[in-house]
Amino acid sequence: MPSIHRLVLVFALLAVGVALWLAATHPAREPAPHGPDGSTGPAAAAPEAPAPPEQDPRFGTDPERHHLPESAVDSPDIPNIVLKADDPDDEPLPYYRIAPDTYMLYGNIAEVDRYNRGFNGNAGFVVTPAGVVVIDALGTPRLGRRLIATIRHITDAPIRYLIITHNHPDHAYGAVAFRRLGGVTIVAHEGTLDYLASEALERSVAYRRSFIPEDMAGFEPVVPDILLGGPPRQARLSIRLGGRTFEVWHVDRHHSYGDLVVHQVDQGIVWISDLAFNRRVTFMGDGSSEAAIAAQDWLLERFGGARLMVPGHGSAQTPPFPMVRRTQAYMKALRTFMAEAVEAGLDLQEAVDRAERDPRFDPWRGERLFELNHRPNANFVYREMEQALFE
Secondary structure, three states: OHHHHHHHHHHHHHHHHHHHHHHHHOOOOOOOOEOOOOOEOHHHHOOOOOOOOOOOHHHOOOOOOOEOOOOOEOOOOOOEOOOOOOOOOOOOOOOEEEEOOEEEEOOOOOOOOOOOOOOOOOEEEEEEOOEEEEEOOOOOHHHHHHHHHHHHHHOOOOEEEEEOOOOOHHHHOOHHHHHHHOOOEEEEEOOHHHHHOOHHHHHHHHHHHOOOHHHHOOOOOOOOOEEEOOOOOOOEEEEEEOOEEEEEEEOOOOOOOOOEEEEEOOOOEEEEEOOOOOOEOOOOOOOOHHHHHHHHHHHHHHHOOOOEEEEOOOOEEOOOOHHHHHHHHHHHHHHHHHHHHHHOOOOHHHHHHHHHHOHHHHHHOOOEOHHHHHHHHHHHHHHHHHHHHHO
């Protein structure tokens, strides 16, 4: 019996030795990494998208309620548009005719989520005898395709221009659909190139792919054909198409890496992008609150006689455009509060905590996304005021 045990032990040691030799000389092959679209290869080895985020339903879209306001002009009503992952790309989105040959897509006033699928900002288009001018591309490649389908529902005229007011996802990520359409000249601020080279783009794309991957399929950064820069609120691009004039103004980096305002000269309509928000608290994570306040003064001085202003979020508005002063008043209140906090020697955390509770911000507490945006806004403005103090 002892000899048998010795033989078993010898064979076991031999088996272990063979296994170790095989592992050393024939390493196991890992499966090829898959990219977000299922592709393989070196480019597909990028980090996986984060897990789907936990989102507060107070700031999102109600999945049980599909609602369209009767009007997109001076409306106290807010849309609640529910989209689905399997909605066809050629299905038009809801739209409003706000002037002859001028159409607005009135998006949800909500955080991006799997129920609005990125449709949480406004866009629009103008049909001229020589083609179509589009203002903003919405928030995903699929929404870009559905925006094109909406235009095709109205007209077969070629789409000649896409003007991207700024680089934020809800306004720009549908641009790739227009690029692939062909024949479309894409206009944007020169700061777009800085955004396309930034980590902010990578993080934003990964975030959206984590919970609306079908809608983000095929996303690619789009380099504009025309980049507008120059002196803020002085430089502009004039587009003539079908007897209509569109002035595209460079309005500084007040909300993003670079912001534009579009003036339909003949119709007296100004697309103000996110320079002001209607029935929603602004977001100040990029840009400059000081530049925004200067641009708001300029906007009302130059276009105070316009017939209509269309913001990037909320309904369009007729004169005297109270949304502009209301947005500006909030920014000024934050700048004053944070200037006092910095001068008093409060650290960032204490200043932001106090801003969250301070009654001077009560006039805006009932607006959409106040609880989501106010604390980050306070953080951003504190840093601005701190930097200004030491410059």
